Amino acid sequence: MDVLSKFIPPDLTRLQGRRARLTRRWLAAVLLLAGGLLLFVHPGSARGAPTVLAAHDLPPGAKLRAADVRLAELPGDARPSGALSTLDAVDGRLLAGAVRAGEALTDVRLAGIPARGDPGTATVPVRLADAAVAELLAPGLRVDVVTTTEPGVPASVLAGGAIVVTVGHPEPKGRLVLLRLPESLATRVAAISLERPVTVTLR
Template sequence: MDILPKLRALHLTRLQSRRTRLIRRWLALGLLVLGGLLLVHPGSARGAPTVLAAHDLPSGATLRAADVRVADLPDETRPMGVLSTLDAVDGRLLAGAVRAGEPLTDVRLATVPDPGDPGTATVPVRLADVAIAELLRPGQRVDVVAAPEPAAPASASVLASGATVVTIGHREPSALKGPLVLLRLPEASATRVAAISLERPVTVTLR
């Protein structure tokens, strides 16, 4: 007479076990579907579009599509002034070096005069002092100074005031002088700087 209750209890135990396995399977399936939705629609869960450096970039680099990428980051991890579109960085110059994966902000981009501005010209200058070139950043304002003339060794001359650094070239290890620096300045001053830099050593003073 005791066999029937035991069979009923065993049957109930098996039903509960099957129900538990079924619930676990549905939960696993639900998590899998949720994960797939997050991959397809990352912006809804991960935050807002953010422009990141695709690889290490040097100071003065001109940004192109291959240099950056857009990813969605949570608002709490996005720094102030962060850029969100590729159009905001295309063709712009970096004011400083950045690491791969670093968010790009407005202060990372150099502000330089438009090459199409009337009355201005870009002049390549190779600075006599290598150490000074290493201190320069795109968008920085400098004064161009020439070494004293042989006939007047006590007087240096300011060739141009308020020139804007456009970009800094790479220094060659074997070169005795500094790297080539592109400066944007008024046309009249640009002609004078270009001519004198061929005859006398030229450097810059920082503002």
């Protein structure tokens, strides 16, 4: 036993011990209350919210299926604005741009039109003769695909009412534009775009 303890009255020792226990209890209560208030004020950050993520790398124009996405809980500060929270919201939809594995899918990542209910259509990638025209396009617009005029080759409409799925990033060869067309017209546009320059007219 410490020599000084002989000179401390037992009642004072018990009182100090009681005060220490009471202080610890008050601190625990304050911490518990603070945690409860944080959970109430920022419920999303504390618990997380269901968020749709890409299960693997996806190219622009991809038609989303169950194997392409997954759900995960993300805290509010890590969840981007417009993030989608249900798998039904993306099923059968077309991507407006490329997505990396694990990236949260938002509303602006989807093309303005659903891909479901149109089994007779196909998506065709084309590079326009005038790269500046691609700057005017946006997902969901309807355009007519035409061949550009060449010596001895009259201009003609290859396909009418094509739907712009997405417009790719600028590249040395020009932006890649994805168009959704009936399968019969899609084949024709794909073949001719390899032989002759093509462009589009906006409706």
